[in-house]
Amino acid sequence: MTSKNSSKEKSVGVVGMGSFGTAIANILAEKSKVIAFARRSEMVDEINNHHQVDGLPVHENIVGTQDPEMLCSSCDTIFFMIPSSAFQEVIRTFSPYLYPYHLVIHGTKGLCLNLPEGKSLSDMKKISREHILTMSEVILKETVAIRVGCLAGPNLARELYLGQPAATVVASKYNEVILEGQRLLRNDKFQVYGNSDIVGVELSGVLKNIIAIAAGALAGLGLGENAKGLLVSRGMVELVYLGNAMGGSVKSFIGLAGIGDLVTTCNSTLSRNYTVGYRLAKGEKLPEILESMEEVAEGINTVRLIKSFVEGSGMRAPITENLFKVLFEDLKIEEALQYLMKYPFSVDVDFL
Numbered sequence: 001m002t003s004k005n006s007s008k009e010k011s012v013g014v015v016g017m018g019s020f021g022t023a024i025a026n027i028l029a030e031k032s033k034v035i036a037f038a039r040r041s042e043m044v045d046e047i048n049n050h051h052q053v054d055g056l057p058v059h060e061n062i063v064g065t066q067d068p069e070m071l072c073s074s075c076d077t078i079f080f081m082i083p084s085s086a087f088q089e090v091i092r093t094f095s096p097y098l099y100p101y102h103l104v105i106h107g108t109k110g111l112c113l114n115l116p117e118g119k120s121l122s123d124m125k126k127i128s129r130e131h132i133l134t135m136s137e138v139i140l141k142e143t144v145a146i147r148v149g150c151l152a153g154p155n156l157a158r159e160l161y162l163g164q165p166a167a168t169v170v171a172s173k174y175n176e177v178i179l180e181g182q183r184l185l186r187n188d189k190f191q192v193y194g195n196s197d198i199v200g201v202e203l204s205g206v207l208k209n210i211i212a213i214a215a216g217a218l219a220g221l222g223l224g225e226n227a228k229g230l231l232v233s234r235g236m237v238e239l240v241y242l243g244n245a246m247g248g249s250v251k252s253f254i255g256l257a258g259i260g261d262l263v264t265t266c267n268s269t270l271s272r273n274y275t276v277g278y279r280l281a282k283g284e285k286l287p288e289i290l291e292s293m294e295e296v297a298e299g300i301n302t303v304r305l306i307k308s309f310v311e312g313s314g315m316r317a318p319i320t321e322n323l324f325k326v327l328f329e330d331l332k333i334e335e336a337l338q339y340l341m342k343y344p345f346s347v348d349v350d351f352l
Contacts, residue, residue, distance in 0.1 A: 005130055011035045012184060014074035016042025017043060017064075020107055021081030022053045023111055023160035023251035024151070028079070028184055029059035035071050035243055036064050042253035056161070072097035076182055077105070079151070080139075083296040084110025087135055098143045103177050105170065107151040108135045109205035110298040111305050121304070126312035129246055134202040147178040150198055151185075152205035152257040156271065160190075163331065169257045171201035184304055200252030201348045203243040208262040209273045209299030210306065210320050212237030215266035216274035217326070217333045227337075231319075232266050234340070238319050242306060245313060273299035280326065281333050318343050 001296075011033040014025040030032050038044050046052050047064030065071055070200055072078065072094060082090050087108055098104065112133045113121060124131070133141065136148045149172030160166055170181030170192055178194035186192040195201050211232065218227050239262065240253045252258055265271040268280075276297045279289045290300070307324040309318045325331035 001106075007327070008332075011063075011074050011078050013037065013071045013078035014062075015071070015078060015080045015094065016082035017047070018081065018083070019157035019161070020155070021079075021087055022056070022058060023155075023157045024079055024081055024107060024185075026059050026161065027187065027190055029061035030187060032061070032184060033076055034059070034062045034214055037068065037071050038061050038064055038066065040068050041066060045167050050206070069097045072102065074101075076101060077103040077184065080104065080106040080108065080135075084108050084112060084135065084298055084301065085296060088138050088142065091138055095143045098145050100146050102141075102145050103147050103149070103180055104139055104145045105172075105177065105181055106135045106139065107155075108298075109152065109202075109209060110135065111206055111302060112138050113305065113315050114141075124308070127305070127308035128312050129309070132246070132309060134199055134206070136198050136202060138249060141206055147174045147177050148172065148183060148198070149174070150202050150205075151181070152201045152261065153193075154256065154261045156264065156268055158270050163189055166191045167193065167256060167260075169193045169195050169201055169255065171195040171198040171252075171257070173198060175317060181261065194254065195252060195257070197249045197252045199246070200243060200248030201255075201257045202252050203246055203248040204239070204255075204258035205261060206264060206302055206307070207239045207242055208235075208258070208296070210323060211239065211262060212265040212271055212273035213277040213280075213297070213303070213327075214300045214319055214323055216271070216277025216282040218337070219274070220278040221333065223328045223337070223339070228266065231340075232262065235266075235319055236262060238317050241315065242310075242317055242320070245315060246264040272297040286327055300327060 013019055013035050015037040017036050017038045025034050025036050044064035044066055051058055051060050114131050114133045139148050149170055155168050170178050172178050181271050182192040243253050285352035303324050306320050322336040326333055326336050
């Protein structure tokens with residue numbers, strides 16, 4: 001008798017065929033049949049009839065669908081690869097068809113608000129950790145799924161799509177999720193590590209986007225590599241303090257999903273968050289930048305949420321606080337950088 005948990009004979013699900021979802025679907029399709037969920041019917045037709053997504057070729061083992069029930073009944077392991085702004089809505093759509101036997105792994109580097117009904121961020125005088133959910137916490141809250149994991153690391157979608165060497169981390173409290181993620185994803189050019197600190201790994205991927213925006217701004221201003229080294233090292237310290245305050249472990253922040261991802265996104269023009277900072281430094285306004293971008297720069301929402309969390313906790317996070325003023329209060333980037341240069345740091349590293 002075939003076990004419900006035996007995913008070797010079954011397809012693997014991918015929900016969301018943006019650039020990262022498409023890259024992961026291609027990697028999965030090297031070993032397994034993949035059922036990919038897309039909201040747009042024209043994308044489903046493009047996948048099924050032309051083996052393409054937005055004109056780019058995808059693996060022939062990928063089949064498109066708009067049917068959540070069919071995907072969930074056909075797949076024991078499902079990868080959710082959707083922006084944080086739509087994550088809760090999509091999870092709720094899939095919730096009736098998810099069961100405890102499913103393994104659910106997400107690749108979303110963002111946070112979700114968990115406020116009292118009818119309240120918005122502007123209504124709240126204080127934001128605490130209970131008001132902020134990581135994506136794994138959204139899954140656990142909205143579904144009966146138990147074995148939940150996340151995918152994080154220096155994973156620029158374009159490079160993954162081209163098959164360039166890379167590595168990632170599958171994090172979960174359940175070793176079964178880690179082992180299955182490794183089995184499905186690992187190949188000669190894609191190494192997959194495991195980590196049991198899922199919250200720390202999630203927060204690493206989320207918080208580094210703040211520093212990536214600032215790094216793009218430095219590049220846009222032409223301020224050189226010394227300044228970037230300063231920013232990245234101080235950003236790492238800020239990331240660790242914020243991550244610890246939100247329940248993550250230092251070990252995760254100094255690993256592949258933390259410093260590995262931070263260094264990559266702070267040096268890459270392929271990073272959407274880096275691009276936002278670069279364009280801001282060149283004089284563009286945030287609304288026009290966002291309007292012209294095809295995909296979400298998760299760091300913008302993260303800055304807003306973490307700024308509120310910092311205010312509520314009494315912590316200081318100078319990079320985040322000043323970046324908030326640049327993004328939402330018209331502080332000039334040059335002034336924000338001057339403030340950071342004068343900030344009275346006296347100890348290099350004091351969290352080890």
